[in-house]
Amino acid sequence: MTNRIRDFLRTRQPASPCLVVDLDVVRANFNAFRAFLPDSDVFYAVKANPAPEVLSMLSALGSNFDCASVREIEMALDTGADAERISFGNTIKKEADIARAHALGVSLFAVDCVEEVEKVARAAPAARVFCRILTDGKGAEWPLSRKFGCVPEMAVRVLATAHELGLRAAGVSFHVGSQMTDADAWDSAIGEAKRIFDAMSEEGVQLDLLNLGGGFPTRYLRDVPSTEEYGNRIMAALRRHFGNMIPRTIIEPGRGMVGNSGIIRSEVVLVSKKSDDDAFRWVFLDIGKFGGLAETMDEAIRYPIRTARDGDDIGECVLAGPTCDSADVMYERNMYPLPLSLRVGDEVLIEGTGAYTTTYSAVAFNGFEPLRTYVI
Numbered sequence: 001m002t003n004r005i006r007d008f009l010r011t012r013q014p015a016s017p018c019l020v021v022d023l024d025v026v027r028a029n030f031n032a033f034r035a036f037l038p039d040s041d042v043f044y045a046v047k048a049n050p051a052p053e054v055l056s057m058l059s060a061l062g063s064n065f066d067c068a069s070v071r072e073i074e075m076a077l078d079t080g081a082d083a084e085r086i087s088f089g090n091t092i093k094k095e096a097d098i099a100r101a102h103a104l105g106v107s108l109f110a111v112d113c114v115e116e117v118e119k120v121a122r123a124a125p126a127a128r129v130f131c132r133i134l135t136d137g138k139g140a141e142w143p144l145s146r147k148f149g150c151v152p153e154m155a156v157r158v159l160a161t162a163h164e165l166g167l168r169a170a171g172v173s174f175h176v177g178s179q180m181t182d183a184d185a186w187d188s189a190i191g192e193a194k195r196i197f198d199a200m201s202e203e204g205v206q207l208d209l210l211n212l213g214g215g216f217p218t219r220y221l222r223d224v225p226s227t228e229e230y231g232n233r234i235m236a237a238l239r240r241h242f243g244n245m246i247p248r249t250i251i252e253p254g255r256g257m258v259g260n261s262g263i264i265r266s267e268v269v270l271v272s273k274k275s276d277d278d279a280f281r282w283v284f285l286d287i288g289k290f291g292g293l294a295e296t297m298d299e300a301i302r303y304p305i306r307t308a309r310d311g312d313d314i315g316e317c318v319l320a321g322p323t324c325d326s327a328d329v330m331y332e333r334n335m336y337p338l339p340l341s342l343r344v345g346d347e348v349l350i351e352g353t354g355a356y357t358t359t360y361s362a363v364a365f366n367g368f369e370p371l372r373t374y375v376i
Contacts, residue, residue, distance in 0.1 A: 036228045049354055220352045280335060284321070
């Protein structure tokens with residue numbers, strides 16, 4: 001909770017639920033990435049928080065943009081950023097969207113299979129592509145499973161096919177998993193990338209780009225390593241595997257850029273029990289999984305929650321959202337400790353919600369409007 005957000009909530013009293021984002025925090029995060037990974041170009045992951053004010057400020061600071069769709073590309077361009085500062089980082093793209101992005105000037109595309117390479121070759125001839133490889137995600141609180149990437153052995157074939165089809169086989173990318181709490185997680189992936197670089201060199205193709213992906217965390221209930229520590233560990237891994245021949249590197253922070261910049265103001269809708277002898281309460285808020293807290297799925301992300309009654313006696317409760325869907329329960333397996341004195345109408349502040357909340361907010365599910373955002 002920054003003083004600017006605290007003052008905004010006190011003076012404006014916005015209706016809940018809403019998200020308040022402090023741009024000063026985003027600016028400080030960007031400067032930290034630039035300070036501690038100075039040789040890596042920052043490609044902000046637009047999907048984390050695409051608020052125009054956030055994108056415009058980052059663009060003015062010199063950030064590039066990792067985009068997952070044509071609409072995100074258009075939002076990045078609307079900031080005045082040149083198309084050369086944009087990567088179409090989604091490995092699953094309609095051919096028509098590839099063509100549209102190419103027409104807008106985008107020339108850097110992610111792939112993870114020969115079939116995607118063939119689409120890019122048809123729709124964006126002579127474009128640059130990088131192949132995403134799989135990682136195990138160990139240490140990530142929001143692992144990215146097996147949906148994106150291929151095994152390193154296949155990556156060589158994917159990049160060789162790109163070269164044969166007239167594309168520029170630029171390099172390799174990976175993502176260690178979102179909210180990665182292990183600062184050494186990049187080491188093995190960088191080692192795999194180096195082996196792909198060497199294999200492609202033997203094929204006569206020189207790669208020059210290593211996309212280190214995202215995964216940089218924000219603080220929720222537990223402390224996480226500093227940006228400086230991540231930078232030091234990543235640079236050590238690059239030197240260990242690439243020696244003095246480190247290629248151009250890029251990073252794609254999303255959560256680490258905006259996560260700690262936002263607070264959701266919420267309200268208690270109901271406190272109840274399911275039977276007279278229940279040992280625990282159900283606390284229902286006016287926001288849940290469908291209103292922006294989708295990352296509580298499987299109780300993966302556990303947000304810090306503050307109330308005006310903190311300091312009173314605490315008891316565990318099931319925390320749920322307001323919709324008529326039984327899946328709209330945030331914490332039940334591991335119940336959440338909240339004041340026993342909590343009552344209907346009490347304000348609840350959910351911290352660390354600057355990333356992956358507004359973009360997960362369902363449009364009119366059960367008639368609830370999307371999450372309102374105030375950027376200060």
